[in-house]
Amino acid sequence: MERRVGLTPEVVKRLAAGGHAIVVESGAGLDAGYADTDFEEAGATICEPGSGWSGDLVVTIDRPSTDVTVSGAVLGLLRPFDEPEAMRDLAGRGLMTFAFEAVPRTTRAQVVDALSSQATVAGYQAVLEAAAHCDRLFPMLTTAAGTIRPSKVLILGAGVAGLQAIATARRLGAIVSAFDVRAAAADQVRSLGATFVEVGSEPQDAAAAGGYAREVADDAQAKILEGLAPHVAASDAIVSTAAIPGRPAPMLIDRSMVERMRPGAVIVDLAASTGGNCELTEPGETISHGGVSIVGATDLVSRVARDASAMYARNAAAFIELVTGEDGEFVPNWDDDIVAESCITRDGEVVHPRIKESQP
Numbered sequence: 001m002e003r004r005v006g007l008t009p010e011v012v013k014r015l016a017a018g019g020h021a022i023v024v025e026s027g028a029g030l031d032a033g034y035a036d037t038d039f040e041e042a043g044a045t046i047c048e049p050g051s052g053w054s055g056d057l058v059v060t061i062d063r064p065s066t067d068v069t070v071s072g073a074v075l076g077l078l079r080p081f082d083e084p085e086a087m088r089d090l091a092g093r094g095l096m097t098f099a100f101e102a103v104p105r106t107t108r109a110q111v112v113d114a115l116s117s118q119a120t121v122a123g124y125q126a127v128l129e130a131a132a133h134c135d136r137l138f139p140m141l142t143t144a145a146g147t148i149r150p151s152k153v154l155i156l157g158a159g160v161a162g163l164q165a166i167a168t169a170r171r172l173g174a175i176v177s178a179f180d181v182r183a184a185a186a187d188q189v190r191s192l193g194a195t196f197v198e199v200g201s202e203p204q205d206a207a208a209a210g211g212y213a214r215e216v217a218d219d220a221q222a223k224i225l226e227g228l229a230p231h232v233a234a235s236d237a238i239v240s241t242a243a244i245p246g247r248p249a250p251m252l253i254d255r256s257m258v259e260r261m262r263p264g265a266v267i268v269d270l271a272a273s274t275g276g277n278c279e280l281t282e283p284g285e286t287i288s289h290g291g292v293s294i295v296g297a298t299d300l301v302s303r304v305a306r307d308a309s310a311m312y313a314r315n316a317a318a319f320i321e322l323v324t325g326e327d328g329e330f331v332p333n334w335d336d337d338i339v340a341e342s343c344i345t346r347d348g349e350v351v352h353p354r355i356k357e358s359q360p
Contacts, residue, residue: 003031003305004312006059006076009042011313015320016043019328025052032305056330057323059316063090063097070095073330075319077101077114080344081246082274084355091345098323100315101245102342102352109338112322114315116160118301121308123164123241125300126268127153130237131172133286133293135264138237139173150175154235155194156228156252156277157242158185161270165239166192174237179228179252181216199227216250228252233260240277241270246354248275255279255289263291272296 005028007015012022022044026036036046052058053070060076063086073096080087080099090097100114110116130153131138140150153169155162158180169176170193178189179197186196201216201223216224232238232253242250249271258267258280269281280289281296288294301308322339323332332339344352 001031001299001302002061003299003302004061004309005029005032005034005305006061006309006313006316007044008032008310008313009034009038009044010310011317012039012044013042015317018321019326020320020324021045021328023047023052023055025049028052029309032309034306034309057320059313059320061312064095072096073098073323073332075100075316077118078344080352080355084246084350084358087344087350087352087355091348091350094348096346097344098319098339098342099344100319100342102344104337104341106337111318112315112338112342114312117311117315118308119160119241120164121301121304121311122270123161123239124168125304126161126239126241126270127165127168127172127237129295129297129300130169130239130266130268133266133268133295134237136236138169151236152177152234154178154197154231154238156180156238156240157271158182158189159241159243161241162239163188163192165241166194169237169239170194177231179231180242181224197228197231199224201227221250224252225254225257229257229260232257235261236265238265238267239270240267242277243271243274246358249277251275251277251279253278258292258294259290261290261292265291266293266295268295268297270300273298 015022024039024044024046026046026049040046053068056072058072058074063078064070064074075098078099080101103109103113136151137148138151141148151174153174153176155165155178158178166176166178176194177197178194189196201220242252267278269276269278271277272281272283278294280294283296284298286295325331334340350356
């Protein structure tokens with residue numbers, strides 16, 4: 001269940017002061033802790049549920065379903081690279097769409113990078129989930145009943161979510177190690193006080209892939225699994241975050257590796273929605289295999305909807321300010337790289353080059 005809301009009263013107030021007319025569907029913010037009156041006091045107009053799709057620009061979390069009529073442009077987390085066919089459907093409906101997933105990974109674009117802000121929440125929440133399922137305490141405790149050694153936590157993937165997971169696990173007192181195929185990740189991992197796991201594979205220069213990891217060849221994949229195996233077996237908790245946009249999540253933990261872990265250990269797989277980094281992950285489910293808990297939750301960000309919504313809404317507001325004029329009118333500047341590159345569909349066509357190339 002999605003609990004986040006696209007705009008918060010704080011951001012509505014900011015946008016209303018800039019001349020924008022804001023309409024919010026009744027009840028849209030309740031699951032994030034915001035009542036209709038909060039939005040009204042901030043300057044929004046409340047409309048009936050399901051009738052808020054007629055603005056010049058509609059801010060949403062997920063893409064619009066086929067049963068709603070949209071008359072304006074749409075901004076949201078649309079999953080364009082994972083589900084390109086759905087983008088072609090949106091184009092067929094004549095919609096202009098902007099996807100946060102397509103925002104360029106540049107310094108200037110950071111303020112509108114909702115993908116990163118939500119990944120930050122996911123990394124934090126994943127560690128709390130791991131701590132809740134693990135049968136051991138994370139920090140070292142010295143008590144009259146003896147000393148409890150700290151848990152060993154392994155983070156797979158050191159992007160935004162992974163780095164936040166490292167920081168969170170460290171705050172909880174765990175001994176943390178991490179792995180990533182990207183060359184730049186090693187220094188980032190060490191800067192947070194964690195140990196970088198070396199597996200003997202050739203590190204990637206991710207600059208050419210917009211900062212993301214790329215798929216590896218079969219021989220390199222085998223070497224990665226072999227190198228990770230002893231670290232996986234020694235871990236009390238694992239948080240896996242590795243993802244490749246538009247591709248299935250890379251498999252980093254196979255069945256045999258899970259079976260070498262001790263009963264009571266836990267794996268939290270943040271890549272569950274795109275196939276999972278663990279061979280045994282079941283999206284949306286928590287299962288046990290040989291006493292090892294494997295958490296495939298796909299709603300971790302929604303579980304902390306208030307702060308996740310606050311971050312998302314600020315990203316949305318920054319984007320809105322890029323595509324509107326001084327009087328609040330919707331006038332996208334197609335010469336702006338953030339606006340142009342984040343646009344997926346326009347004038348009845350898919351305009352994003354990467355998705356156009358994937359057309360059959």
